[in-house]
Amino acid sequence: MAISIGKAGQNLKGSVPIGKVLFLIDALAWISALFIGVVLRYEFNLSSINWSAFAWFGLAAVILQFVLGLSLHLYRKGLRHLFGSFEDTLNVSISVIVVGVVLWIASLFVGQRWEISRGVMLLVIPLALVFVLAVRYLARMRVERLRRPAADSTPALILGGGYIGTNLIQWMMSDPKSPFRPVGVIDDNPELAWQRVRGVPVLGKFDDIAQVASDTGAELLIVAIGDADSALLRRVQDTANKNGLSVKVMPAIDRVVSKGVRGNDLRDLSIEDLLGRQPVETNVSEITGYLTGKRVLVTGAGGSIGSQLCTEIAKYGPAELMMLDRDETGLQQVLINVAGNGLLDTDAVVLADIREADAMKEIFLKRKPEVVFHAAALKHLPMLEQYPDEGWKTNVLGTLNVLAAAEAVGVETFVNISTDKAANPTSVLGHSKRVAEKLTAWYGQNSTSKYLSVRFGNVIGSRGSMLPTFTRLIMEDKPLTVTHPDVTRFFMTIPEACQLVLQAGGIGRSGEVLILDMGEPVSILEIAQRMIAMSGKDIDIVFTGLREGEKMHEELVGDGETEDRPFHSKISHAHAESLAPNNLDRDRFMQRAGKLASTDSEII
CATH class of the missing domain: 1.10.1760 (Arp2/3 complex 21 kDa subunit ARPC3)
Known part of the structure; x- marks a missing residue:
């Protein structure tokens, strides 16, 4: 038979x-x-x-x-x-x-x-x-x-013998085409000591990886831990580098539970993994309370933050989502994310420039948004140091145009996206965003609607930011440029930032500046070194010196600001100084930003 x-x-x-x-x-x-x-x-x-x-x-x-x-x-x-x-x-x-x-x-x-x-x-x-x-x-x-996988498949150690690790091993051991072959499990749980997971022996704890890798001939270390944070992943990478092991990671446990283990789930460890943190816990009811069934407009929708905000907002069932930007290519990309096509034949995308006050008022009067997220801004510090007028026109006057248009139609909630550089600002970028916060606070104090700002630091992988720049330089075998060996920055993933922005819009009070918890600051030099190590290339690091207006270490909370967290463990509420629009003065702004000689006039 x-x-x-x-x-x-x-x-x-x-x-x-x-x-x-x-x-x-x-x-x-x-x-x-x-x-x-x-x-x-x-x-x-x-x-x-x-x-x-x-x-x-x-x-x-x-x-x-x-x-x-x-x-x-x-x-x-x-x-x-x-x-x-x-x-x-x-x-x-x-x-x-x-x-x-x-x-x-x-x-x-x-x-x-x-x-x-x-x-x-x-x-x-x-x-x-x-x-x-x-x-x-x-x-x-x-x-x-x-x-079972073929004998010539890559021998792998599985870090984690729980649900994810068990399912991963089950997949490997039942797929003869699997490129990986589990040779041992690493787990610190004493109850698993000397046990077997789907037939694969548990050979030791994390500290035993070097010996186990040597004994088994493992070439790969797979992280199968659902709640692995960046600290653990950095430790994993360091251990793997010392022992000549490659590293791959599995998706979160909810992904495994809902869809099972798939061959393409395993991916290389990324620098985002090493900088990212635990998923944000958000109160969905607070978010849906002010988004569901409402007409929502996002400025700067084609940017990194704006596009992710649109993607997240769409999940909460707004009556209408209006995506505004002056970059038509950016609008096409966000439309693909939200609607699944880039045809650009829908009024969901709005091509306009926030610098144009009349255009803003006309759009707002016609579309009557009820919730506005203002993410449009110029954000590159050294560029604005060279062209401070552009920062004034977009970040200050552009914000004022959007605020005035929102006030004209009675917007219910207005959320201004700010930056950590607005805390004790030393640059044109910082000062321009600080003034935007003050303008937003003034509207909040003089309106029955809710106007607030949300402040956070660098966003991992955003367009034009450090990580994409480093990645390209490494691909082109060019040296990485770091301003100073001791410089640090705060980092947050784009989804995390957007979830907290939406949460802040639900719990913030009018006139406040809400400050997102960014965790501990990260050394830029360490990021550069890790990215080079992960690439396997021999790339130099060149120190260029701090640029004009740039800080050695960023701050999230300015002098005199409090850090009260009454509603959410990762969101601080600070009182914001206000600035009336009729008190705006370009020369005073330039003086404060260090672009005009000091005078005796009042400074913003």
């Missing part, structure tokens, strides 16, 4: 259907068990055995097993029923025991006449159960052996 494993080890193909194979196995198991039981009962004296009675009991066992097997669905098509799940094993056991009990009861009535001892059936039942389950177990071992 030829049985072969299919292409992916998922199906059995042979000359006999699987159901028939299973029934024949069970029939032979019963006949064998009856024969052995009778022979043992009569102490191998074959002449004392009533072979006619043996045949009738054997036929009865086969028929009963067939009927019970059909009723319990033991003989369906499919490979899994050959070696069985837990439910299949239970059903097989039930069928064998029931058949055995029926035969034992029959032996009580006809045993004496047919010379079949009641003790024979008590011996036959466990024998038949062992035979039936043993055949399935051996079949399972055979199938799993044929399904």
Whole structure:
């Protein structure tokens, strides 16, 4: 009877259907068990055995097993029923025991006449159960052996023997095309010490990785921990680098639970993993309370923050989402993210410049947004140091234009996206965003609507930021430029920043500046060194010196600002100074930004 494993080890193909194979196995198991039981009962004296009675009991066992097997669905098509799940094993056991009990009861009535001892059936039942389950177990071992990754696949250590690690190993060990072969599990849980996870031994704790890698010949370390934070991942990378191991990571546990493990889930460790933090806990009810069913407008929708904000806002069911930007390509990209197409034939995208006051007022009066997220801004510090007027026109006057338009139509909630450089500002960028915060606070104090600002630091991977720049320089084998070996910055992932911005819009009070918790500042030099190490290239690092207006260490909270957190553990509320629009003065702004000679006039 030829049985072969299919292409992916998922199906059995042979000359006999699987159901028939299973029934024949069970029939032979019963006949064998009856024969052995009778022979043992009569102490191998074959002449004392009533072979006619043996045949009738054997036929009865086969028929009963067939009927019970059909009723319990033991003989369906499919490979899994050959070696069985837990439910299949239970059903097989039930069928064998029931058949055995029926035969034992029959032996009580006809045993004496047919010379079949009641003790024979008590011996036959466990024998038949062992035979039936043993055949399935051996079949399972055979199938799993044929399904295992090829011997030339990459030997891997699995960091984490929990749910994710178990599912990962199960996938690897059941896919002959898997490029990775688990050779050991690393887990600090003492309950798993010297255990096996899906047949793969737990060989030690995190501190044992070097020895285990040497003993097993592992070339890869896979992180299968759902709540692995950046600190752990940095430790993993350092350990892997010391021991010549590559590193890959698995997705979060909710992804594994909902969709299972897939071959493309494994990905290389990225610099974002090393800088990112735990997922943000947001109160969905607070967010939906002011977004769901409302007309929402996002300025700067084509930028990194703006586009992610649009993606997140769309999840909360706004009545209308208006995406405004002066960059038509950026609008096309955000439309693809939100609507799944880039046709640009919808009024969901608005091509306009916040510098144009009349255009802003016309758009607001026509579309009547109820919630506004103002993310449009110029953000490159050294560029604005060279062209401070551009910062004044966009970050100050542009913000004022949007605020005035919002006030004209009675916007319910206005959220101004600010930056950590607005705290004790020393640059044109910082001063321009600080003035934007003050203008927003003034509208908040002089309106029945809610106007507030949200301040946070650098966003990992945003367009034109440090990480994409470093990545490109490394790809082109060019040296990485770092301003100073001691310089640090705050970092946050784009999704985390946007989730906190949405949360802030729900809990913020009018006129406040809400400051997002950015965690600990990160050394730029360390980031550069890690990115070079991850690339495997020999890249130089060049120190250029701090640029004009640039700080060595950024601040999130300015002098005189409080850090009260009444509603959310990652959002601080600070009182913002206000500035009336009629008190704006370009010369005073330039003086404060260091672009005009000092005068005795009042400074903003």
